[in-house]
Amino acid sequence: MLGYNLVEDEELEILLNDVANKYGYDFTEYSKASIKRRVNRLCTLDKFTSFAELRYKVINDESYFGRFVEEITVNVTEMFRDRHFYKALREQIIPQLGVHSYIKIWLAGCSTGEEAYSLSILLHEANLAHKAIIYATDINPSVLETAKHGVYPIGSMRTYSENYINSGGIADFSSYYTANYDHVRFIDKLRERMIFATHNLVSDSSFNEFQLILCRNVLIYFDKNLQEKVFKLFDLSLESLGYLALGSKETIKFSELEGRYQQIEKEKIWRKVT
Amino acid sequence: MEKSDLKSKIELLVIGGSAGSFNVLLELIPKIKSPISFAIVIVLHRKSGSNTSISEVFNLKTTLNVFECEDKDQLVAGNIYFAPADYHLLIENDYTFSLDYSEKMNYSRPCIDITFKVAADLYGSKMAAILLSGANADGAEGFFYVNQKSGTTIVQDPFSAEIDTMPKEALKLFKPDFVANVDEIIALINSF
Numbered sequence: 001m002l003g004y005n006l007v008e009d010e011e012l013e014i015l016l017n018d019v020a021n022k023y024g025y026d027f028t029e030y031s032k033a034s035i036k037r038r039v040n041r042l043c044t045l046d047k048f049t050s051f052a053e054l055r056y057k058v059i060n061d062e063s064y065f066g067r068f069v070e071e072i073t074v075n076v077t078e079m080f081r082d083r084h085f086y087k088a089l090r091e092q093i094i095p096q097l098g099v100h101s102y103i104k105i106w107l108a109g110c111s112t113g114e115e116a117y118s119l120s121i122l123l124h125e126a127n128l129a130h131k132a133i134i135y136a137t138d139i140n141p142s143v144l145e146t147a148k149h150g151v152y153p154i155g156s157m158r159t160y161s162e163n164y165i166n167s168g169g170i171a172d173f174s175s176y177y178t179a180n181y182d183h184v185r186f187i188d189k190l191r192e193r194m195i196f197a198t199h200n201l202v203s204d205s206s207f208n209e210f211q212l213i214l215c216r217n218v219l220i221y222f223d224k225n226l227q228e229k230v231f232k233l234f235d236l237s238l239e240s241l242g243y244l245a246l247g248s249k250e251t252i253k254f255s256e257l258e259g260r261y262q263q264i265e266k267e268k269i270w271r272k273v274t
Numbered sequence: 275m276e277k278s279d280l281k282s283k284i285e286l287l288v289i290g291g292s293a294g295s296f297n298v299l300l301e302l303i304p305k306i307k308s309p310i311s312f313a314i315v316i317v318l319h320r321k322s323g324s325n326t327s328i329s330e331v332f333n334l335k336t337t338l339n340v341f342e343c344e345d346k347d348q349l350v351a352g353n354i355y356f357a358p359a360d361y362h363l364l365i366e367n368d369y370t371f372s373l374d375y376s377e378k379m380n381y382s383r384p385c386i387d388i389t390f391k392v393a394a395d396l397y398g399s400k401m402a403a404i405l406l407s408g409a410n411a412d413g414a415e416g417f418f419y420v421n422q423k424s425g426t427t428i429v430q431d432p433f434s435a436e437i438d439t440m441p442k443e444a445l446k447l448f449k450p451d452f453v454a455n456v457d458e459i460i461a462l463i464n465s466f
Contacts (some may be wrong), residue, residue, distance in 0.1 A: 031364070031372040033364035033372055034364055037388070074376040205319045217375045224365075227346075249343070249358050249373050250344070
């Protein structure tokens with residue numbers, strides 16, 4: 001049953017300030033409705049009966065704080081999600097990247113890595129993987145462990161295989177992994193050109209220049225101010241004529257970047273033109 | 275219909291529906307008298323990846339502006355907004371939409387319960403909720419929550435619903451303000 005909120009706006013603000021002060025993770029500019037729902041969901045999951053109890057646990061139990069971060073950030077992702085997007089990436093963007101002698105891609109907010117493997121498959125199929133490197137980052141260290149291993153439930157493979165084919169894939173999708181009971185492991189070849197690292201979009205700075213930055217369904221959890229800061233970070237981290245790819249319902253239209261970036265047809269991909 | 279007058283002028287109407295609701299909306303939306311003084315938010319379970327956008331379909335059927343929400347779009351009275359396929363739809367305190375791609379709830383994304391609840395927290399008695407036909411239990415609890423927060427509740431009469439599971443689940447929880455067939459729902463919307 002949907003209960004009343006244990007954590008209302010005021011309590012949420014107190015908690016997020018506590019967390020920022022104690023642990024240096026700043027969630028105060030996350031979308032309020034979304035993070036409030038995540039925190040209240042955590043209260044239900046872990047059976048807190050008062051805000052004070054939750055606050056005490058989060059502040060005084062560092063190991064619980066790990067769980068807190070894991071549960072209030074959203075780590076749901078898929079391989080080849082949005083066939084139009086991956087088709088555009090395969091047919092229009094990746095071939096353009098091929099002109100560079102060294103291809104650097106940043107996947108920001110990679111979660112458990114499904115998009116990193118999708119991207120790696122596209123690069124291999126375009127015969128560009130040998131000169132490419134994918135920097136896959138996330139705020140959350142535990143999801144990066146999953147991403148590094150590339151082990152996923154076998155039950156998801158049917159959907160991923162359909163997504164792959166619908167977005168223009170023609171190889172046998174199952175050739176990219178080995179199955180073992182109820183899990184699959186993606187082959188080592190796909191992992192060779194990936195670097196996984198923690199990076200917090202809120203507080204960490206630019207660490208390289210890229211020709212392609214993908215950050216899909218991450219900015220929806222940020223308020224407009226924070227989005228603008230992250231757009232500036234991406235702008236700083238993107239080479240001239242580089243591409244920025246966002247989620248299918250995200251946009252740079254409220255941002256200062258808009259005038260300097262050109263949208264690729266109707267896709268949520270923009271090219272830095274000046 | 276059971277109640278003679280509505281509790282107060284509403285600012286937001288949220289409509290939740292699943293299997294069997296698309297046809298109801300096709301009948302209902304063209305009959306909403308333009309202009310309206312409130313916003314309408316529609317959370318409809320549907321398959322993602324379809325080529326035609328739902329806003330295009332419904333823009334042809336009404337003079338009201340119909341949008342499919344994008345992240346941080348402003349909610350403006352007089353318009354109709356659809357939750358995009360495969361995202362939960364939330365409303366922020368500054369009346370912008372935010373999207374959420376977290377776990378499915380009640381096997382659903384968008385989940386009707388989530389939008390009903392966040393809207394009820396924000397609008398209280400200034401909202402109305404309509405729960406239409408559907409084959410699962412999503413929406414019922416959020417619908418009840420709207421009632422607890424003093425919002426007006428209208429459920430499609432199970433006898434008139436193509437699939438009556440969803441309305442029946444709601445009726446198990448409480449007695450909504452109105453149990454109405456499609457014509458009565460249209461009349462109610464035009465009385466807000």
